Amino acid sequence: MLQLKEILSVAAGLCLSATAFAATPVSKVVLQPSENPDTVSRMIYGQFAEHLGACVYEGIWVGEDSPIPNTRGYRNDALEALRELKVPVLRWPGGCFADDYHWRDGIGDPAKRPTLINNNWGGTQEDNSFGTHEFFDLCELAGIEPYLSVNIGSGTVQEAAQWIEYVTAPNGPMAAERAANGRKEPWKLKYTGIGNESWGCGGSMRPEYYSDVYRRYSTYMRNQPGNKLYRIASGASDYDFHWTETLMNRVGPGRMDGLSLHYYTCVSWTGSKGSATDFDNDVYYSTLGKALEIEPVLRRHISLMDEKDPKKKVGLIVDEWGTWFDEEPGSVPGHLYQQNTMRDAMVAALTLNVFHKYSDR
Template sequence: MKKQLLALVATLVVGAGVHAADIKVVVSADQPGPVIHRNIYGQFAEHLGTGIYEGMWVGPESKIPNVRGWRKDVVAALKDLKVPLVRWPGGCFADEYHWRDGIGPRNKRPVKVNTHWGGVPENNAVGTHEFFDLVEQLGAEAYVNANMGTGTPQEAAEWLEYMTGEGNATIVEQRRKNGRDKPFRVHYYALGNETWGCGGNMRPEYYADLYRHWATFLKTPAHNRPKFIASGGNDKDTTWTDVLSKQVKHNIDAIAHHAYTFPSGKWEGKGSAAGFPESEWVSMLSQVKKIDDVLAASKVILDKNDPQKKIALYFDEWGSWYDPEPGSNPGFLVQRNTLRDALLAALHFNVFHSHAERVQMSNVAQMVNVLQAMILTSKDKLVLTPTYHAFKLYIPFQDATSLPIKVENNPTYKVDKFEMPTVSVTAGRGKDGKVWVGLVNSNATKPAELDLQLGANAPKAVKGQVLTASAMDAQNELGKAPQVVPTAFEAQATNGKLTLKLPAKSIVVVAVEG
């Protein structure tokens, strides 16, 4: 009897949470905003741990089914995700990568040491030709990061010529000899990575001078010119955005920015990927506000220094970062991926959408087996992570037209000293013509109930999917039944009101009907 009374009390407490606030969401479907660029859903693959080798690349001779060395199952899963863009070869790795080491017969390529990530041998089996084979299999765009740390302007210029050149120049003939007659399509080309840190410990003014110098020599056929990207700031620092947008006026299309999220908010002692208390759930998710803040500050700077809006902001590294998984090589950045990571991703999406005018690319770190991965593999097995499913739910927002939203009476979710708005919302009109709404209920224990309106009217219904699970650290593990998978979600209007009931700790993405 005592257990029944406790269960009843728990039910009443949760039920009270449902109606604790009369949340109202208004979507202004008749006020189209900037397009949400599909590359906001970009991916990142670095030569790091098993992120490429074993995780995606197994070689043509492997017994694991593959196409020219790339795992069939991984490529198929990524194609289902409609991956629009892949960034390669790094990351910190890029600034010690010399592209000529990765061309020609694979059995003759030099073996080096990956000094950044684990001190393991790098046999250069995946190089320029293999990377472009991957992005072409995916139907994705290519983002190539040039070596500005240990490279030279000549090396960066010649790599671009090797990839895009036509005619009969010796370097173009070398590409043909290596099996590629047609030039590669390079969509994005960056000079350096994290030049404030692992890419050279530079000052922004020094890097701006180097960028102007190096970019002078980046030349391609006019129809195959990539967008050129400058290495920008980190975390809350907007100094780099300010200096670069003031001092670089030619051959610059975007400035990169990086920010990772740790439960502790500190680089040392980041926190655990699983087995955490609710306070760390909130501490982690609430930090997405810093992303919103730095993007808002960057917009002010860019609007002042670049009123013609020629320079975009590319958030080309972001995601969760935890303490190393026990028993793993710390340099491999192996971590578990849980429901918390899925919500973290969705909260990032909602923020990126709200800054779509300037934020035209983001790249989650990383695609397979590293940090906040989409896919985890072991030998011939793979599993799709909760983050994968968050990305898949948001596919309708790729190239959608953003729509203004207003959230009224949004309660504060607070645990210990950490707090944040309970509900996060985004909206857009998809390429299919439908109005799509993405919602996140960050409260780990209580559902949220809200009324949805299109302008002054209530829609007739919504239909889509919800992603949630029973535990905050629910995960999908290799060889086990997945705990975090999307399920159907729908709601019908009653008496002229459409009420959505969002489960605790959930992501809901729906198409609006009527």
């Protein structure tokens, strides 16, 4: 690192150079830092906490009786990391897990909560000790905006409607039940996902069918006094432009505030996704190329949205993205453990840079 006097010497040298060449004609350079008038939303730096591997249990939540240092059951190191990162928004409980999750199993006395087999990720048995109260309290402790993903795959309209009411209603029977479980005041909830990957693990639906399901659920997931929902429809995977076109035509602005998109970066030539740590230069650059391919994919989805929504009232919510490789050898099957490298950091940087370019949507 340069010392202060060295930096000052360099600065002085630059001034002398500018003086020496002042008489020489130069091309005019005009900087326009505000050429794009749109503001980059801090929400694109959000996070995702699914019940997958050790993300929630052991990673965030250990319980108050754990020998691991914790605050009200949350790991101190994880809590401090979330605060230091200034995480703007956190999505929970999934992912694929969300459409198997029934919220009433995760409220009330933790000792009386039923256990759950996580059929999506490794068949792990969970005790439901991390539920609605634990999630929303975590968001309050860490200064994070909650993003709730609602079960429409195996759940019911009544279940979804009552969950929103339980979380956000200031009074009424659901508010009374929440108060009996230790929380009198309602939480604030803006971002609400109506299903996840409804084309796959969230119900294997066709976009035409899902459009009607979305309209039904969104009708009953009501705003409460002092709380306005931002309803996000389950959107396409990668290159499924038909899904986006169908939802814009059959749902469109006015009924949905956001439309999600999932895009994962992996390079597969042999049926596997490749190793997270064992790769050569060709695979490295292929991975970065696949990451950059998100830009033409975004452009196509955005163009379809623009046709029905030229005023850009519907936000494009890319709420799952990043690298996805094979599980590390010796790790728990179904927990998707992958060791990060600088390759993952490069993919993240390239992807976020693309997101900045399309901040108007």
